[in-house]
Amino acid sequence: MTSSPGRIEALESLLAERYSCRAFRSDPVPRATIERILTAAQRTASWCNSQPWQVVIASGAAARRFSEVIHDAASGTGSAHGAQSDFPFPREYKGVYLDRRRESGFQLYNALGIARGDKDGYRRQTLQNFKLFGAPHVAIISTDEALGVYGAVDCGGYVNNFLLAAQALGVATIPQAALAGFSDVIREHFGLGDDRRVVCGISFGFAETDHAANSYRTNRATLQDAATFLEN
Ligand SMILES: Cc1cc2nc3c(=O)[nH]c(=O)nc-3n(C[C@H](O)[C@H](O)[C@H](O)COP(=O)(O)O)c2cc1C
Numbered sequence: 001m002t003s004s005p006g007r008i009e010a011l012e013s014l015l016a017e018r019y020s021c022r023a024f025r026s027d028p029v030p031r032a033t034i035e036r037i038l039t040a041a042q043r044t045a046s047w048c049n050s051q052p053w054q055v056v057i058a059s060g061a062a063a064r065r066f067s068e069v070i071h072d073a074a075s076g077t078g079s080a081h082g083a084q085s086d087f088p089f090p091r092e093y094k095g096v097y098l099d100r101r102r103e104s105g106f107q108l109y110n111a112l113g114i115a116r117g118d119k120d121g122y123r124r125q126t127l128q129n130f131k132l133f134g135a136p137h138v139a140i141i142s143t144d145e146a147l148g149v150y151g152a153v154d155c156g157g158y159v160n161n162f163l164l165a166a167q168a169l170g171v172a173t174i175p176q177a178a179l180a181g182f183s184d185v186i187r188e189h190f191g192l193g194d195d196r197r198v199v200c201g202i203s204f205g206f207a208e209t210d211h212a213a214n215s216y217r218t219n220r221a222t223l224q225d226a227a228t229f230l231e232n
Helices: 007-017 029-039 059-079 095-112 117-136 145-166 183-190
Strands: 055-057 138-146 172-176 198-207
Touching: 007 145, 029 055, 029 145, 055 059, 055 145, 059 117, 059 138, 059 183, 117 198, 138 145, 145 172, 145 198, 183 198
Parallel strands: none
Antiparallel strands: 055 138, 138 198, 172 198
16 A cells, blocks of 8 residues: 555545536537546445446437436426435435535525525526536436445445546536436436436536536535544
8 A cells, every 4th residue: 555645635636626517518528538437436346346336428419318308307397306216315404414405505596696585596496407507418327226225325436436537537527316306217218227226417528617606615514523533
Protein backbone atom coordinates (compact mmCIF):
# COMPACT_ATOMS: atom_id res chain seq x y z
CA MET A 1 0.00 0.00 0.00
CA THR A 2 1.54 3.32 -1.09
CA SER A 3 0.74 6.79 0.16
CA SER A 4 2.64 8.82 -2.40
CA PRO A 5 2.26 12.59 -2.19
CA GLY A 6 -0.80 14.15 -3.73
CA ARG A 7 -3.06 11.07 -3.85
CA ILE A 8 -5.37 12.01 -0.99
CA GLU A 9 -5.36 15.63 -2.19
CA ALA A 10 -6.45 14.46 -5.64
CA LEU A 11 -9.33 12.49 -4.14
CA GLU A 12 -10.28 15.31 -1.78
CA SER A 13 -10.41 17.82 -4.59
CA LEU A 14 -12.62 15.53 -6.71
CA LEU A 15 -14.97 15.11 -3.73
CA ALA A 16 -14.97 18.85 -3.03
CA GLU A 17 -15.53 19.90 -6.67
CA ARG A 18 -18.26 17.41 -7.58
CA TYR A 19 -21.81 18.65 -7.39
CA SER A 20 -25.13 17.57 -8.86
CA CYS A 21 -25.37 19.33 -12.22
CA ARG A 22 -28.87 20.47 -13.19
CA ALA A 23 -28.14 22.15 -16.54
CA PHE A 24 -26.04 20.55 -19.26
CA ARG A 25 -24.69 21.56 -22.65
CA SER A 26 -25.95 19.48 -25.53
CA ASP A 27 -22.55 18.45 -26.95
CA PRO A 28 -21.84 14.76 -26.40
CA VAL A 29 -19.15 13.14 -24.29
CA PRO A 30 -16.81 11.05 -26.47
CA ARG A 31 -17.47 7.31 -26.30
CA ALA A 32 -13.89 6.63 -25.12
CA THR A 33 -14.43 8.96 -22.12
CA ILE A 34 -17.70 7.21 -21.22
CA GLU A 35 -15.99 3.83 -21.42
CA ARG A 36 -13.18 5.09 -19.19
CA ILE A 37 -15.71 6.17 -16.55
CA LEU A 38 -17.44 2.79 -16.73
CA THR A 39 -14.15 0.90 -16.61
CA ALA A 40 -13.11 2.80 -13.47
CA ALA A 41 -16.49 2.18 -11.82
CA GLN A 42 -16.19 -1.56 -12.55
CA ARG A 43 -13.58 -1.63 -9.72
CA THR A 44 -16.32 -0.93 -7.15
CA ALA A 45 -16.31 -3.27 -4.15
CA SER A 46 -19.39 -5.46 -3.72
CA TRP A 47 -20.75 -8.12 -1.38
CA CYS A 48 -19.01 -11.42 -2.34
CA ASN A 49 -17.74 -9.58 -5.42
CA SER A 50 -21.20 -10.15 -6.92
CA GLN A 51 -20.96 -6.91 -8.98
CA PRO A 52 -24.75 -6.72 -9.32
CA TRP A 53 -24.85 -3.51 -11.35
CA GLN A 54 -25.91 -3.48 -14.98
CA VAL A 55 -25.87 -0.18 -16.78
CA VAL A 56 -27.71 0.96 -19.91
CA ILE A 57 -26.28 4.15 -21.46
CA ALA A 58 -28.69 6.03 -23.71
CA SER A 59 -27.12 8.81 -25.80
CA GLY A 60 -28.31 11.29 -28.42
CA ALA A 61 -31.57 10.20 -30.07
CA ALA A 62 -31.90 7.24 -27.68
CA ALA A 63 -31.65 9.59 -24.67
CA ARG A 64 -34.21 11.96 -26.23
CA ARG A 65 -36.67 9.10 -26.92
CA PHE A 66 -36.33 7.85 -23.36
CA SER A 67 -36.77 11.37 -21.98
CA GLU A 68 -40.01 11.82 -23.95
CA VAL A 69 -41.43 8.53 -22.67
CA ILE A 70 -40.54 9.10 -19.01
CA HIS A 71 -41.52 12.79 -19.08
CA ASP A 72 -44.95 11.77 -20.38
CA ALA A 73 -45.27 9.20 -17.60
CA ALA A 74 -44.20 11.70 -14.91
CA SER A 75 -46.42 14.54 -16.21
CA GLY A 76 -49.42 12.24 -16.37
CA THR A 77 -49.37 10.99 -12.77
CA GLY A 78 -49.90 14.29 -11.01
CA SER A 79 -47.04 13.23 -8.72
CA ALA A 80 -43.55 13.11 -10.13
CA HIS A 81 -42.29 11.27 -7.03
CA GLY A 82 -41.89 7.53 -6.70
CA ALA A 83 -45.07 6.56 -8.50
CA GLN A 84 -43.86 2.99 -9.11
CA SER A 85 -40.39 2.67 -7.67
CA ASP A 86 -38.81 -0.78 -7.24
CA PHE A 87 -37.36 0.47 -3.94
CA PRO A 88 -39.75 2.25 -1.59
CA PHE A 89 -39.04 5.95 -1.24
CA PRO A 90 -38.26 7.11 2.32
CA ARG A 91 -41.27 6.74 4.61
CA GLU A 92 -40.56 10.03 6.32
CA TYR A 93 -37.92 12.77 6.57
CA LYS A 94 -37.71 14.04 10.14
CA GLY A 95 -35.34 15.99 12.37
CA VAL A 96 -32.02 16.82 10.74
CA TYR A 97 -32.96 14.83 7.64
CA LEU A 98 -35.96 17.05 7.06
CA ASP A 99 -33.84 20.15 7.76
CA ARG A 100 -31.16 19.10 5.27
CA ARG A 101 -33.71 18.16 2.65
CA ARG A 102 -35.43 21.54 3.01
CA GLU A 103 -32.17 23.47 2.96
CA SER A 104 -30.94 21.83 -0.25
CA GLY A 105 -34.37 22.31 -1.86
CA PHE A 106 -34.47 26.00 -0.96
CA GLN A 107 -30.91 26.49 -2.22
CA LEU A 108 -32.05 25.21 -5.62
CA TYR A 109 -35.29 27.19 -5.68
CA ASN A 110 -33.57 30.38 -4.49
CA ALA A 111 -30.91 30.01 -7.18
CA LEU A 112 -33.65 29.69 -9.79
CA GLY A 113 -35.81 32.50 -8.38
CA ILE A 114 -38.69 30.14 -7.52
CA ALA A 115 -40.56 31.66 -4.57
CA ARG A 116 -41.32 29.71 -1.38
CA GLY A 117 -44.68 27.98 -1.68
CA ASP A 118 -44.77 28.28 -5.50
CA LYS A 119 -46.02 24.72 -6.03
CA ASP A 120 -46.24 25.10 -9.81
CA GLY A 121 -42.65 26.34 -9.85
CA TYR A 122 -41.53 23.35 -7.74
CA ARG A 123 -43.35 20.96 -10.03
CA ARG A 124 -41.92 22.51 -13.20
CA GLN A 125 -38.43 22.18 -11.75
CA THR A 126 -39.07 18.56 -10.62
CA LEU A 127 -40.17 17.72 -14.16
CA GLN A 128 -36.75 18.87 -15.39
CA ASN A 129 -35.53 15.53 -14.00
CA PHE A 130 -37.41 13.84 -16.82
CA LYS A 131 -35.86 16.17 -19.41
CA LEU A 132 -32.53 14.88 -18.02
CA PHE A 133 -31.72 18.55 -17.27
CA GLY A 134 -30.73 18.80 -20.94
CA ALA A 135 -28.01 16.14 -20.67
CA PRO A 136 -27.04 14.27 -23.85
CA HIS A 137 -26.58 10.98 -21.95
CA VAL A 138 -28.30 9.00 -19.24
CA ALA A 139 -27.10 5.85 -17.47
CA ILE A 140 -29.70 3.55 -15.92
CA ILE A 141 -28.34 1.48 -13.05
CA SER A 142 -30.11 -1.74 -12.09
CA THR A 143 -29.47 -4.59 -9.67
CA ASP A 144 -30.65 -8.19 -9.43
CA GLU A 145 -33.94 -8.79 -7.64
CA ALA A 146 -32.61 -11.73 -5.58
CA LEU A 147 -29.74 -9.69 -4.08
CA GLY A 148 -32.16 -7.37 -2.29
CA VAL A 149 -30.82 -4.48 -0.26
CA TYR A 150 -27.21 -5.73 -0.54
CA GLY A 151 -27.36 -5.42 -4.31
CA ALA A 152 -28.77 -1.91 -3.97
CA VAL A 153 -25.98 -0.92 -1.55
CA ASP A 154 -23.35 -2.23 -4.00
CA CYS A 155 -24.97 -0.20 -6.77
CA GLY A 156 -24.74 2.87 -4.53
CA GLY A 157 -20.98 2.38 -4.39
CA TYR A 158 -20.91 1.96 -8.16
CA VAL A 159 -22.87 5.19 -8.64
CA ASN A 160 -20.45 7.09 -6.43
CA ASN A 161 -17.40 5.79 -8.27
CA PHE A 162 -19.08 6.68 -11.58
CA LEU A 163 -19.60 10.26 -10.32
CA LEU A 164 -15.98 10.64 -9.18
CA ALA A 165 -14.47 9.08 -12.32
CA ALA A 166 -16.63 11.42 -14.42
CA GLN A 167 -15.54 14.40 -12.32
CA ALA A 168 -11.89 13.43 -12.87
CA LEU A 169 -12.54 13.51 -16.64
CA GLY A 170 -14.36 16.86 -16.61
CA VAL A 171 -17.80 15.28 -17.04
CA ALA A 172 -20.69 16.60 -14.93
CA THR A 173 -23.30 14.25 -13.47
CA ILE A 174 -26.48 14.03 -11.46
CA PRO A 175 -27.71 10.83 -9.83
CA GLN A 176 -31.51 10.66 -10.14
CA ALA A 177 -33.83 8.63 -7.95
CA ALA A 178 -36.66 10.52 -9.67
CA LEU A 179 -36.20 8.35 -12.77
CA ALA A 180 -36.38 5.17 -10.67
CA GLY A 181 -39.80 6.35 -9.54
CA PHE A 182 -40.96 4.98 -12.89
CA SER A 183 -39.21 1.62 -12.80
CA ASP A 184 -41.84 -0.20 -14.88
CA VAL A 185 -41.59 2.40 -17.64
CA ILE A 186 -37.79 2.02 -17.63
CA ARG A 187 -37.91 -1.80 -17.64
CA GLU A 188 -40.29 -1.80 -20.58
CA HIS A 189 -38.57 0.97 -22.55
CA PHE A 190 -35.11 -0.59 -22.30
CA GLY A 191 -36.27 -4.22 -22.38
CA LEU A 192 -34.77 -5.01 -18.95
CA GLY A 193 -35.56 -8.46 -17.53
CA ASP A 194 -38.25 -8.92 -14.88
CA ASP A 195 -35.46 -9.78 -12.44
CA ARG A 196 -33.82 -6.33 -12.75
CA ARG A 197 -34.57 -3.67 -10.13
CA VAL A 198 -33.93 -0.05 -11.08
CA VAL A 199 -31.75 1.74 -8.48
CA CYS A 200 -31.40 5.15 -10.13
CA GLY A 201 -30.38 7.00 -13.26
CA ILE A 202 -27.36 9.25 -13.80
CA SER A 203 -27.71 12.03 -16.35
CA PHE A 204 -24.33 13.24 -17.54
CA GLY A 205 -22.55 15.50 -20.01
CA PHE A 206 -20.68 18.80 -19.92
CA ALA A 207 -21.95 21.38 -17.44
CA GLU A 208 -23.68 24.60 -18.45
CA THR A 209 -21.50 26.35 -15.89
CA ASP A 210 -23.21 29.76 -16.13
CA HIS A 211 -26.70 28.38 -15.44
CA ALA A 212 -28.30 29.46 -12.13
CA ALA A 213 -29.11 25.83 -11.25
CA ASN A 214 -25.38 25.13 -11.08
CA SER A 215 -24.51 28.25 -9.10
CA TYR A 216 -24.63 26.95 -5.50
CA ARG A 217 -23.09 24.11 -3.46
CA THR A 218 -24.78 22.04 -0.77
CA ASN A 219 -23.47 21.86 2.80
CA ARG A 220 -22.32 18.88 4.84
CA ALA A 221 -22.61 18.06 8.51
CA THR A 222 -19.40 18.04 10.54
CA LEU A 223 -17.36 14.97 11.37
CA GLN A 224 -18.62 15.28 14.97
CA ASP A 225 -22.18 14.97 13.68
CA ALA A 226 -21.42 11.80 11.73
CA ALA A 227 -18.67 9.83 13.47
CA THR A 228 -18.26 8.17 16.89
CA PHE A 229 -14.80 7.16 18.11
CA LEU A 230 -14.55 4.43 20.78
CA GLU A 231 -11.18 3.64 22.30
CA ASN A 232 -11.74 1.72 25.50
C1 LIG B 1 -29.01 8.16 -5.08
C2 LIG B 1 -29.27 9.62 -5.34
C3 LIG B 1 -30.43 10.01 -5.98
C4 LIG B 1 -30.66 11.37 -6.26
N1 LIG B 1 -31.79 11.71 -6.95
C5 LIG B 1 -31.97 13.00 -7.34
C6 LIG B 1 -33.06 13.35 -8.16
O1 LIG B 1 -33.87 12.52 -8.55
N2 LIG B 1 -33.18 14.64 -8.56
C7 LIG B 1 -32.29 15.61 -8.15
O2 LIG B 1 -32.46 16.78 -8.54
N3 LIG B 1 -31.24 15.30 -7.36
C8 LIG B 1 -31.04 14.01 -6.96
N4 LIG B 1 -29.96 13.66 -6.21
C9 LIG B 1 -28.95 14.69 -5.88
C10 LIG B 1 -28.97 15.10 -4.41
O3 LIG B 1 -30.02 16.00 -4.18
C11 LIG B 1 -27.61 15.71 -4.08
O4 LIG B 1 -26.62 14.72 -4.20
C12 LIG B 1 -27.54 16.30 -2.67
O5 LIG B 1 -28.44 17.36 -2.51
C13 LIG B 1 -26.11 16.79 -2.37
O6 LIG B 1 -25.74 17.78 -3.33
P1 LIG B 1 -24.51 17.60 -4.32
O7 LIG B 1 -24.67 16.30 -5.07
O8 LIG B 1 -24.58 18.79 -5.23
O9 LIG B 1 -23.27 17.55 -3.48
C14 LIG B 1 -29.72 12.34 -5.87
C15 LIG B 1 -28.57 11.94 -5.19
C16 LIG B 1 -28.32 10.60 -4.94
C17 LIG B 1 -27.05 10.20 -4.25
